[in-house]
């Protein structure tokens with residue numbers, strides 16, 4: 307990754323989200339519209355790790371600057387913010403409130419923070435692995451009139467201009483824009499570092515500012531949440547190469563996909 | 565009466581996949597109240613296939629032709645749609661890489677909610693209810709959208725062509741806008757002829773291959789399907805650098821739903837299943853009879869992939885030759 311010019315101080319915002327661990331077994335809560343949280347381990351959204359790693363690498367390349375992790379949510383997000391601080395973020399902001407099912411309402415809250423922040427870059431995750439909304443980043447950019455590219459798998463910044471790559475069906479799209487800009491980060495961008503023991507100790511002393519906020523009117527409402535139908539149990543058609551004719555027969559006559 | 569705008573995607577003058585689904589979904593919403601369906605295409609040249617949009621269910625095709633639309637131009641499309649959004653009760657796109665990029669920008673610009681990657685739409689009074697898989701497909705969310713929502717419809721959801729309509733064509737002037745992001749081009753992948761996200765058949769391999777060069781075994785099976793199969797992979801082999809990350813299927817890779825999915829030397833970790841469990845037919849080949857992949861597979865063969873897959877490739881070639 308090419309970097310900012312050395313000694314130009316950079317300020318980078320990383321909006322992060324606390325999500326259930328990807329191995330968590332999802333069960334529906336009694337209200338019929340949310341997930342049971344008891345017994346679930348919560349982690350930093352995996353795509354936000356790519357964003358954070360990219361931000362840290364850019365700051366290190368520039369030689370000076372600040373990486374700010376920002377989370378909008380209840381008090382439990384402070385634990386996730388500490389994880390980001392342990393990975394190397396310099397400070398954290400807890401936008402204290404209840405996120406909405408309407409991504410635009412959440413984007414408005416984040417945009418309000420970004421607007422006054424003096425950031426060169428805002429790096430989101432491509433998607434949150436709980437709500438799969440894939441919208442908070444580009445909405446925030448649109449609200450602020452900032453250039454935006456989503457799901458980037460490559461990023462370089464030189465002289466105030468960013469060049470990115472993003473995967474599309476059948477190829478890789480390239481794009482450029484000037485800073486400040488908003489990107490959402492995909493797998494392939496980098497390999498996120500793990501928090502070191504030293505980082506974990508240091509994180510306890512780093513600044514974490516709490517700002518009460520509230521999401522405005524929601525135009526999306528969760529009607530229900532349910533578990534998808536189970537796949538009917540399949541059959542083992544046989545063992546080894548000898549089973550190939552039986553498989554072919556099933557694919558041709560029963561499944562009709564050949 | 566609610567009319568629906570469908571924003572279509574084109575590349576190099578050809579319509580992209582997903583138009584059928586988005587138009588069919590729009591038709592469903594519009595017909596509930598006697599509204600009409602308009603399809604918008606922005607391009608730098610004539611787009612082939614546009615004359616067929618009527619038979620897919622569009623009443624009108626709005627074309628914006630301008631050099632600014634040679635490549636995907638999100639700022640330009642957002643400006644175009646925002647100008648006319650007041651005439652519509654919802655805006656639909658196909659949930660492709662580009663559609664997923666565009667939908668939230670449109671929603672923020674119009675000031676409506678965004679229903680991302682939906683697998684069903686239903687008009688409910690003056691609102692629209694959508695169904696969407698979340699938590700990597702571990703749960704289905706039903707969401708009620710009010711205002712002027714922007715909805716990204718997952719390709720493959722409404723494949724049936726809707727009733728034929730006239731499909732009158734109309735040209736629209738290009739809007740004035742500030743181009744904040746400049747897409748400079750697309751590098752098409754050198755070897756992958758079929759993209760995992762678009763293939764009818766996926767032949768996916770995992771750590772059971774043992775060595776990157778053994779992907780040749782899978783490529784041969786894919787080739788037996790003659791241009792309709794793509795090679796996919798588990799994260800374990802992508803992270804090991806055996807194959808490019810665009811091939812990864814799963815939670816942090818692609819979500820796919822081909823007609824036929826082969827999981828070969830793939831154990832079936834929950835994050836892998838998240839990306840492929842809605843495939844129509846799943847075939848697993850694994851030497852461990854207790855591998856979790858067999859729990860979601862319709863058909864399984866327990867055995868050494870190096871023995872089974874070549875025999876299978878040969879059988880597919882024979883079947884195809886008939």
Ligand SMILES: Cc1cc2nc3c(=O)[nH]c(=O)nc-3n(C[C@H](O)[C@H](O)[C@H](O)COP(=O)(O)OP(=O)(O)OC[C@H]3O[C@@H](n4cnc5c(N)ncnc54)[C@H](O)[C@@H]3O)c2cc1C
Nearest residue numbers: 770771772798799800814815816817829830831836851869
């Ligand atoms: C946050 C997070 C996100 C993730 N996202 C993804 C994702 O998007 N996609 C994904 O795939 N994984 C993902 N994973 C990783 C996932 O948990 C598994 O580690 C991974 O899917 C395992 O890959 P595998 O099946 O290739 O390897 P293994 O689990 O090692 O399985 C190899 C299989 O090959 C079989 N085998 C071995 N030799 C042979 C042979 N000769 N013939 C036949 N069978 C043979 C074995 O019996 C075994 O079942 C994610 C993990 C995390 C934590």
Ligand SMILES: Nc1ncnc2c1ncn2[C@@H]1O[C@H](COP(=O)(O)O)[C@@H](O)[C@H]1O
Nearest residue numbers: 321322378430431433434439440441442
């Ligand atoms: N409540 C939140 N607080 C901070 N950032 C968030 C929040 N929700 C989503 N994001 C960011 O937006 C990205 C995409 O989330 P989503 O649009 O919900 O899929 C995440 O990866 C985060 O970077």
